[in-house]
């Protein structure tokens with residue numbers, strides 16, 4: 363039977379192996395000992411393969427931030443009240459959030475998509491409204507989303523990737539905002555990786571030790587409730603996910619299909635990346651991992667994704683902020699790769 367999410371499994375754009383080879387050859391000729399720029403070399407080569415250009419550049423950056431409320435917040439799993447999700451949507455739109463500042467600094471396009479929070483448009487029409495209801499259902503009692511909510515959330519992410527494509531973006535960053543979404547991300551990771559709640563539950567926005575223990579117990583109950591339905595990634599997402607996590611999944615798959623490199627942010631974005639890869643393995647070619655979040659379970663998610671993040675700054679904010687902070691590094695890697703002289707051009711003697 364055809365569903366409205368058949369697009370999820372459609373082909374991913376192949377990488378350009380000729381451009382990769384050309385960039386690799388160029389790296390060998392630049393005026394430095396081979397390998398002396400460390401991981402910056404591989405980064406530029408990876409962008410060459412993704413961009414189909416021997417000399418890639420990453421100027422146009424598109425940031426989609428998705429917000430959604432979570433029914434699981436009722437279980438007392440966050441250090442902050444649920445109202446913060448909607449309050450932060452306003453803050454994003456008014457320019458006061460971390461990601462607002464970072465986007466401005468990077469001259470990146472920032473769009474904010476409200477998928478279902480207490481936020482009311484009011485005087486902030488710049489927030490894109492894709493209202494799927496007042497947040498997800500409490501997945502300690504029932505599936506987080508209905509089938510149609512899941513489809514709409516995935517599509518909202520794909521639409522964001524389409525807008526990035528139309529804007530000529532060379533990099534897509536997906537951010538999220540959702541009080542209690544580290545519980546969702548942890549539950550998703552447990553279900554997909556067969557790990558225990560003790561391994562994945564962490565402080566999130568700042569739970570103390572007792573709070574983390576309670577969160578792990580809630581996740582254990584959740585996994586028991588849904589146990590017989592956790593064999594398929596899309597269904598795992600519908601049952602344990604959030605609107606913003608599903609939107610990120612759709613955005614990552616959509617970006618990879620369009621051939622836009624994705625810079626993955628922290629813990630929650632990585633959970634979405636894992637689902638995206640489980641649904642459509644080719645997505646992995648288009649993912650780069652920006653940073654190692656301070657949320658302890660991120661280590662396990664990164665391992666499962668064979669990811670080596672660029673930075674480890676102790677950040678645990680979300681919003682796409684860790685990814686945004688890594689953009690200058692990528693820009694510099696590409697600038698070095700494209701702008702340095704070769705040994706022949708500079709008249710510098712090569713290795714003996």
Ligand SMILES: O=C(O)c1ccc[n+]([C@@H]2O[C@H](COP(=O)([O-])O)[C@@H](O)[C@H]2O)c1
Pocket residue numbers: 439440441442538539540541542543544545565566567568627628629630631655656657677678679680681
């Ligand atoms: O991205 C991360 O690594 C990250 C780690 C911890 C918390 N967060 C952010 O904090 C919120 C979720 O935390 P919590 O404690 O309410 O589950 C949500 O809005 C996330 O963007 C984000």
Ligand SMILES: Cc1cc2nc[nH]c2cc1C
Pocket residue numbers: 442446450538539540567679680681
């Ligand atoms: C204030 C605040 C800002 C955030 N941004 C992303 N998650 C967040 C959680 C809180 C609590």
